[in-house]
Amino acid sequence: MRLIFVSAVMLLSLASGVASASTDCPGNPGALGTSRTIAVDPVEHTRLGTMQYPETLPLRDHEVVLTFDDGPLPAHTNAILDILAAQCVKATFFMVGRMAKESPEAVRRVFSEGHSIGTHSENHPFHFGEMPPERIRSEIDDGIAHVTEALGDPAHLAPFFRIPGLRRSDEVESYLAGRGIMVWSADFLADDWRHISSTQVVRLALSRLEAKGKGIFLLHDIQERTVVALPVILRELKARGYRIVHVVPATATEPKTATDPQQWFFNTPPEQTPMAKLSVQSIWLARAAPITPSSEIVLRNQTQESFSIDAPDEGQQGPLSKSATNHTRLPGSWPIAAEGFNSVSPLEAKLIAEPDLRSFR
């Protein structure tokens, strides 16, 4: 049986997802801005980022958290700060202790402009997770000490850590958890540490964000190509209806933002998902990889009854575009829903014939 069906609920979800954020940015009424701040408890949620962990930040569709690693390096970090300030965007910086020791004034500027500051080890060694335990601990501790020294007040440092090279190990994670420090992986990258052009950085950033729809975005404030790419990325985020979220640690004066446990998982568990969420999930799965003429999407319900949907022909908008005239198809998306699934059926979908086969429940 071959079925293609558009749900009105799904179209509404899509429309609300691209609504633009209101901003309050003096001197720049058209700024991207920071749409909201969330306070997180590192003890309650110890590891974040779907690139490596089950949990990530409790973001809504079209929400992005900007993060910058490896600095500060004044020549580029200051340019990044100027770009963020012009758009009233708040980010999180994961600083290297040795760099902070060399440029304490840059550390203080990042803090005074309202960004969150976490750490990224003392010397950024490669093979971080494979080092002897005592070396792992001293790299973490020394990095924290030097960034704190530059800030002048331990309370100004967020208990956030990004593992160099994302080279995790149980040893690294258990030591950080023991210190009450939250490990931040990422949801997507733009490969801005590689020898690629700033145009390629922009292209990777946007295509990977469009594929995920939201998430923690990892960049580097020590790279010239990032300085060049960032204004374009921010302009495109604004144009495409994305919103920036700032993350701070929960404290006695800033209580943690209220969330449901399931919001910390990228895919909302299907058994607790009403039809609207299923539809959003379907959109996301369709956006997880580009649809090509050779793609096949298989949706399967609990009874293993399956429905296949042919991919659109090259150059076409997708099989639904003719009837769905009241919304714009997002790049890479192929909004679908399958008739016959009720609100509680677990939905398993597979996108076949792509280089990286993805399967979602």
Ligand SMILES: [Zn+2]
């Ligand atoms: Zn790094």
